[in-house]
Amino acid sequence: MSTTGALPLEPAPGLGGEQAETLTRQDRAALRPPWRQPLALVGGGIILFWAVVAIFAPLLAPHPPNLEFGPILAPPSAAYPLGTDELGRDVLSRVIFGARLSLPLAALLVVAAMSIGSLLGAVAGYFGGLVDAIFMRLADLVLAFPGIILALAVAAALGANLVNAVIAVIVVDWPQYARLARSMVLGARSSEYVTSARLLGSSGWRTMWVELRPNIAGPILVLGALDMGNAVILLSGLSFLGLGAQPPTAEWGAMVSEGVANFFNYWIGLFPGLAILTVVLAFNFVGDALRDILDPRTARMLGK
Amino acid sequence: MSGDRRAVPPAVPGAPLLEVEAIDVSYARHGHSPVRAVTGASLTVGPGEVVGLVGESGCGKSTLGRAAVGLVAPSAGQVRYRGRPVEVLARGARPRWLRSLQMVFQDPYASLNPRRRVGRQIADAAALGAGAALDGKASSDRVGELLDRVGLSPGVAQRYPHEFSGGQCQRIAIARALAAQPDCIVADEPISALDASAQAQIANLLAGIAAQSGLGMLFISHDLSVVRKIADRTVVMYFGRVVESGPTAPVWARPAHPYTRALINAVPRAGAGGTLPAELPGDVPDPARPPAGCRFHPRCPEVMDSCRTTDPPGVDIAPGWQSVCLRAQPLPATTTGAGEVPGAAEVAGRPEA
Numbered sequence: 001m002s003t004t005g006a007l008p009l010e011p012a013p014g015l016g017g018e019q020a021e022t023l024t025r026q027d028r029a030a031l032r033p034p035w036r037q038p039l040a041l042v043g044g045g046i047i048l049f050w051a052v053v054a055i056f057a058p059l060l061a062p063h064p065p066n067l068e069f070g071p072i073l074a075p076p077s078a079a080y081p082l083g084t085d086e087l088g089r090d091v092l093s094r095v096i097f098g099a100r101l102s103l104p105l106a107a108l109l110v111v112a113a114m115s116i117g118s119l120l121g122a123v124a125g126y127f128g129g130l131v132d133a134i135f136m137r138l139a140d141l142v143l144a145f146p147g148i149i150l151a152l153a154v155a156a157a158l159g160a161n162l163v164n165a166v167i168a169v170i171v172v173d174w175p176q177y178a179r180l181a182r183s184m185v186l187g188a189r190s191s192e193y194v195t196s197a198r199l200l201g202s203s204g205w206r207t208m209w210v211e212l213r214p215n216i217a218g219p220i221l222v223l224g225a226l227d228m229g230n231a232v233i234l235l236s237g238l239s240f241l242g243l244g245a246q247p248p249t250a251e252w253g254a255m256v257s258e259g260v261a262n263f264f265n266y267w268i269g270l271f272p273g274l275a276i277l278t279v280v281l282a283f284n285f286v287g288d289a290l291r292d293i294l295d296p297r298t299a300r301m302l303g304k
Numbered sequence: 305m306s307g308d309r310r311a312v313p314p315a316v317p318g319a320p321l322l323e324v325e326a327i328d329v330s331y332a333r334h335g336h337s338p339v340r341a342v343t344g345a346s347l348t349v350g351p352g353e354v355v356g357l358v359g360e361s362g363c364g365k366s367t368l369g370r371a372a373v374g375l376v377a378p379s380a381g382q383v384r385y386r387g388r389p390v391e392v393l394a395r396g397a398r399p400r401w402l403r404s405l406q407m408v409f410q411d412p413y414a415s416l417n418p419r420r421r422v423g424r425q426i427a428d429a430a431a432l433g434a435g436a437a438l439d440g441k442a443s444s445d446r447v448g449e450l451l452d453r454v455g456l457s458p459g460v461a462q463r464y465p466h467e468f469s470g471g472q473c474q475r476i477a478i479a480r481a482l483a484a485q486p487d488c489i490v491a492d493e494p495i496s497a498l499d500a501s502a503q504a505q506i507a508n509l510l511a512g513i514a515a516q517s518g519l520g521m522l523f524i525s526h527d528l529s530v531v532r533k534i535a536d537r538t539v540v541m542y543f544g545r546v547v548e549s550g551p552t553a554p555v556w557a558r559p560a561h562p563y564t565r566a567l568i569n570a571v572p573r574a575g576a577g578g579t580l581p582a583e584l585p586g587d588v589p590d591p592a593r594p595p596a597g598c599r600f601h602p603r604c605p606e607v608m609d610s611c612r613t614t615d616p617p618g619v620d621i622a623p624g625w626q627s628v629c630l631r632a633q634p635l636p637a638t639t640t641g642a643g644e645v646p647g648a649a650e651v652a653g654r655p656e657a
């Protein structure tokens with residue numbers, strides 16, 4: 001201990017060396033943020049547009065969605081901007097009210113799939129062993145089927161209604177979150193900040209929740225944004241096939257299906273179809289831009 | 305310790321603070337024979353003592369340090385903290401009595417959580433160490449106090465690790481370790497990742513903490529000159545074994561083991577260098593096939609025939625000073641420095657000797 005009193009090690013005062021290390025960390029800041037990329041802006045604008053439509057649907061729609069009042073199969077005109085369907089309902093009003101179903105339900109199921117998948121994946125990655133084997137084989141099993149086929153089977157087994165369609169899509173959707181969460185937890189598990197927390201007395205669960213969660217949340221949220229379009233397609237796909245929303249519910253997929261039945265009255269299917277298309281594209285634009293701000297290694301884990 | 309559900313082994317009065325006794329550590333490898341990273345290594349760290357652990361890259365320093373805090377399990381031997389066997393970290397939380405045995409890592413950025421404010425990380429460490437959450441005011445006071453102790457302004461608590469330099473991050477990591485009120489810290493190359501000025505500052509900070517609060521420190525480094533300056537005792541490892549250990553000044557003045565001599569000779573006399581690996585003839589042997597006899601014999605400049613077959617035992621050079629070499633001779637009780645032992649007079653003059 002006698003050596004610690006007068007140390008001959010002289011710290012050099014005011015050297016810039018320590019600051020130099022932080023400069024390289026600003027490389028990522030050079031990337032254009034999403035709010036300055038045109039496609040992301042267009043996507044954000046479309047999402048905002050549909051959100052406003054959904055919220056103010058009763059004010060915006062000229063008629064109630066299920067009111068059979070007009071001429072049957074009238075083409076678009078000044079009175080009925082998007083025409084009427086085979087029961088004389090206003091297509092515009094139905095498309096507007098359809099936003100109240102597709103958007104919130106897609107958001108709900110993405111949040112549910114994200115929560116379930118990330119939790120299972122994080123637990124599998126952190127604890128490994130049997131838990132890992134069981135959860136990830138389950139995920140592989142789900143991923144082995146084409147999404148829409150499995151969703152069809154699950155929805156058919158549960159019974160044809162909108163709630164069951166949402167459940168079916170969650171069943172199909174969670175594994176991608178589990179995989180991503182697992183791989184990120186595996187990467188972070190042996191990092192020294194986790195080891196430090198464990199040495200300080202943090203339990204496995206606390207470490208996962210407090211230390212790991214903030215580090216894996218970003219990429220998982222980006223995956224969620226990318227997944228929204230997919231969720232809208234799957235959900236309206238099930239309704240299109242008659243396993244989701246039932247008549248007379250104004251749901252975009254079900255409306256496209258009615259449009260197919262009235263093939264020569266293009267407006268019945270075209271406009272709800274366009275609604276689906278714009279929503280899906282918008283979420284993909286935003287998701288892609290968000291993915292670009294992640295570091296390249298994580299971005300690769302998100303695929304595409 | 306009352307809140308801990310597990311039974312706490314009885315304290316052993318008079319036991320050394322940290323005691324590593326003849327441990328072996330192997331790493332399993334897929335499709336290969338396991339690597340024996342540490343073989344029969346022993347060391348002790350007492351209160352207020354800085355023990356420097358030096359050796360070439362890959363000789364097992366980190367493995368020994370990680371085994372000392374219970375991050376890896378020894379396959380033979382035992383690690384004891386305050387006389388109680390150190391539990392190897394498993395799924396559950398580390399027992400409360402072990403939380404005063406802490407570690408500081410090499411890469412200061414990797415050892416702090418990048419997504420949490422540094423103040424939160426320190427406050428959590430304080431709460432975990434105490435076994436109870438502190439209320440807001442007490443917690444922020446404590447964080448401020450700890451930041452102050454490592455030479456940072458309490459105002460930085462709201463920032464994230466990437467806003468700091470490497471040296472500042474290492475200070476924060478030290479503050480976080482101190483939050484658990486440690487009695488012993490294992491610092492694994494805490495300065496190697498820092499630039500020159502920060503290296504000196506952090507080494508001084510750690511040595512000062514050990515001196516002021518009487519905590520024991522195992523300071524792992526490949527920088528011999530720093531170890532010479534801050535360590536009370538020096539432990540030299542070669543290829544998984546401790547080859548020499550003793551008070552720093554005499555070991556430096558007249559190293560008893562040929563490997564220690566080679567290391568010290570490789571340090572430029574005046575310069576600030578002295579970073580391992582030193583330029584020794586020959587290569588470090590393949591860990592899977594350790595040489596027979598003395599592990600250093602293929603590179604030893606003083607090799608004898610018996611070295612190739614006989615595993616050398618530890619020889620007490622003087623009390624608390626051991627060398628694992630067939631040529632090692634105990635010092636006569638009254639050394640005058642005459643004859644063939646240059647530097648012995650200097651040794652006798654030092655307080656540590």
Ligand SMILES: Nc1ncnc2c1ncn2[C@@H]1O[C@H](COP(=O)(O)OP(=O)(O)OP(=O)(O)O)[C@@H](O)[C@H]1O
Nearest residue numbers: 331339341360361362363364365366367368526591
């Ligand atoms: N997790 C591991 N799995 C397999 N082998 C390992 C592992 N960690 C270390 N080793 C091997 O054990 C030996 C000792 O490694 P260790 O990290 O303890 O050395 P070190 O002295 O700390 O080296 P350095 O100065 O480079 O940090 C080396 O041969 C290394 O390759």
Ligand code: SF4
Nearest residue numbers: 598601604611629630
């Ligand atoms: S035992 Fe022999 S080979 Fe080993 S260090 Fe001593 S002299 Fe050298």
Ligand SMILES: [Mg+2]
Nearest residue numbers: 365366367493
């Ligand atoms: Mg090491």
